Amino acid sequence: MVRMDALAPAMAQRMTDLVMPEVESGAWSEAKPLGEMRVAIVSSAGLHLKTDRPFFRGDADYRVIPSDTDGADLFMSHVSSNYDRSGFQEDINVSFPIDRLRELADEGFIGSVAKNHISFMGATDPTGMERNAKEVAAILKEDNVDAVALSGV
Amino acid sequence: MCTRAVSVLANYLEREGFVTAIISLIKLHTEKIGVPRGLAVPFELGRPYGAPTDAEFQKQVLKQQLKLMESPSGPVLADFDDDPPDGKPARDWTCAVELPPVFEDTDDLAGLRAAMNAEIDALRPAYEKAKARRGRTTVGVSAMNIEMASELLLAFVEDEGIRSPNPEFPLAMALKLASEDFKAYYSEAVAAEGCIASSMQIADWFWNETSGAKVMAAFKKACDEASDEKIVDMAWGVAPGGRLP
Numbered sequence: 124m125v126r127m128d129a130l131a132p133a134m135a136q137r138m139t140d141l142v143m144p145e146v147e148s149g150a151w152s153e154a155k156p157l158g159e160m161r162v163a164i165v166s167s168a169g170l171h172l173k174t175d176r177p178f179f180r181g182d183a184d185y186r187v188i189p190s191d192t193d194g195a196d197l198f199m200s201h202v203s204s205n206y207d208r209s210g211f212q213e214d215i216n217v218s219f220p221i222d223r224l225r226e227l228a229d230e231g232f233i234g235s236v237a238k239n240h241i242s243f244m245g246a247t248d249p250t251g252m253e254r255n256a257k258e259v260a261a262i263l264k265e266d267n268v269d270a271v272a273l274s275g276v
Numbered sequence: 277m278c279t280r281a282v283s284v285l286a287n288y289l290e291r292e293g294f295v296t297a298i299i300s301l302i303k304l305h306t307e308k309i310g311v312p313r314g315l316a317v318p319f320e321l322g323r324p325y326g327a328p329t330d331a332e333f334q335k336q337v338l339k340q341q342l343k344l345m346e347s348p349s350g351p352v353l354a355d356f357d358d359d360p361p362d363g364k365p366a367r368d369w370t371c372a373v374e375l376p377p378v379f380e381d382t383d384d385l386a387g388l389r390a391a392m393n394a395e396i397d398a399l400r401p402a403y404e405k406a407k408a409r410r411g412r413t414t415v416g417v418s419a420m421n422i423e424m425a426s427e428l429l430l431a432f433v434e435d436e437g438i439r440s441p442n443p444e445f446p447l448a449m450a451l452k453l454a455s456e457d458f459k460a461y462y463s464e465a466v467a468a469e470g471c472i473a474s475s476m477q478i479a480d481w482f483w484n485e486t487s488g489a490k491v492m493a494a495f496k497k498a499c500d501e502a503s504d505e506k507i508v509d510m511a512w513g514v515a516p517g518g519r520l521p
Contacts, residue, residue, distance in 0.1 A: 131516070131517050131518040132518075133517050133518055134516075134517040134518070137517070138302055138304070138305075139304065141277065141280065141305065143280060143305060143308040143309050144280075144284060144309070146283075146284050146287050146288075146309055146310070147287065147291075148287050148309065148310035148311065148312075148351070150287060150290040150291040150312065151290065151312055151349075151350055151351075152290055152293055152294060152295045152296075152312075153295075154295040154345045154346060156346075157342060157343070157345060157346060160295070160345070162342070165282070165285060165289065166282075167278045167281040167282050167285065168278065173416070176444070177417055177445075177449070177453055179445075179446075179448075179449045179452065180448075180452075180506075180509060180510055180513070194411075194412055195411055195412035197412075198414060198416070198417045199414060199417070200417050200453065200456065201278075202452065202510070202513045203277065203513050204459075204513050204514060204515055204516045205321065205513075205516050205517055206278075206320075206321035206322035207320055207321060207322030207323060207475040207479075208322060208414070208459075208460065208463065209322075209328075209463050209467065209471070209475045209478050210322055210323045210327075210328040210475065211322065211328075211414070212410075212414050212460065212463060212464050212467065213328035213329060213410065213467060213471050214328035214329045216325060216328075216331070216334050217322075217323050217324070217325050217326065217327065217328040217334065218322065218323065218324055218325065220325050220334055220335075220337075220338050222331070223325070223331065223334050223335045223338045224338065226331075226335065227335065227338065227339065227342070232339065232342070233342060243281060243285065245277050245278030245279075245280070245281035245282065246277045246278070246281075246513070247277075247281070249280060249281040249283075249284035249285065250284065252281070252284065252285060252288070253288055256285055256288035256289060256292070257288075257292065259289070260288075260289060260292035260293075260294070263294065264292075264293075268294065269294065269295060270294060270295040270296070270297075270342075270345055271286075271289050271294045271295070271296045271297075272296075272297060272298075272299075272338065272341055272342060273282040273285060273286050273289075273296060273297070273298040273299070274282060274298065274299035274324035274325070274341075275278025275279055275281055275282045275299075275301065275324065276278050276301075276321060276322045276323075276324065
């Protein structure tokens with residue numbers, strides 16, 4: 124966990140006090156061997172193509188990021204300022220590890236990389252994302268995706 | 277809040293039949309929500325895979341995340357114990373670009389505008405160098421160039437009744453995106469020679485040693501006092517907690 128003592132006191136308190144939604148959390152999907160799975164990235168970093176509409180406060184929808192997207196065409200419009208952006212400015216892989224995922228597919232560690240990846244914007248009530256998550260599931264199933272690596276900022 | 281979002285999304289997607297594993301930057305949030313598989317990492321917010329330009333370290337994190345998918349049963353919330361390499365940030369780093377003295381009077385908008393434009397000009401060679409080195413820039417999310425984006429911030433301070441320059445964006449959104457471009461221009465410029473400063477050094481430099489931070493202070497104050505509730509609501513995200521009143 125990010126070290127709370129590395130955060131400004133008000134920020135650390137906010138993180139501690141933040142109310143978590145109650146979500147049914149018992150689901151468990153059986154995995155194939157890693158070397159046979161097709162993997163997609165789902166991020167909540169507010170990532171999108173330059174040509175997409177940026178995210179704004181309250182947005183619970185998502186953007187599709189094709190696997191062959193050039194890093195120069197990727198923007199971040201997360202509405203929070205309470206995290207570091209200089210890492211992403213230097214290297215997209217620090218929050219969207221597309222090059223690393225591709226390398227792991229080349230090495231046979233995973234089966235393959237999905238055709239498309241997804242980004243939400245995490246500074247919003249995530250229970251409002253449930254309907255959109257179903258749409259995302261349909262997009263990923265269409266591409267025979269087995270597994271999803273999630274991360275946020 | 278991102279960890280909250282991905283923790284919830286993991287449950288939604290697992291329910292749809294996918295095998296999911298998350299990176300958790302705030303383990304406390306993931307513990308409260310519960311996820312099928314999670315890897316809690318000790319990295320700073322904004323860097324779920326640890327370190328920019330360190331492909332081996334990023335791959336190590338990603339592999340551990342993916343390996344959780346082989347767990348025979350769950351839920352499982354594991355810890356990634358290694359700190360990211362620090363990239364050798366210079367201990368006494370200072371910005372290589374010499375900037376004019378910070379203009380402190382945020383009520384003197386003519387003076388503040390002149391100081392802001394002088395900084396933008398002074399930083400331009402470094403910004404262009406960083407852009408060329410990286411082959412990309414994150415400045416431009418507002419769909420304005422840096423001159424237009426920065427001017428929009430002060431134009432709003434002068435008159436909250438201005439119109440959004442982009443008919444597709446409400447004014448609150450145009451202002452927020454312009455403010456992100458403004459800050460990104462500065463933080464990209466100081467990385468002209470590579471990431472030799474830590475994220476904290478870059479943030480300290482911007483918020484403590486630039487007239488740009490004074491522009492942000494005047495802008496945030498105007499947002500807090502705006503009659504448009506969407507602008508007031510947006511203002512919390514203009515600066516990191518504790519950097520501005």
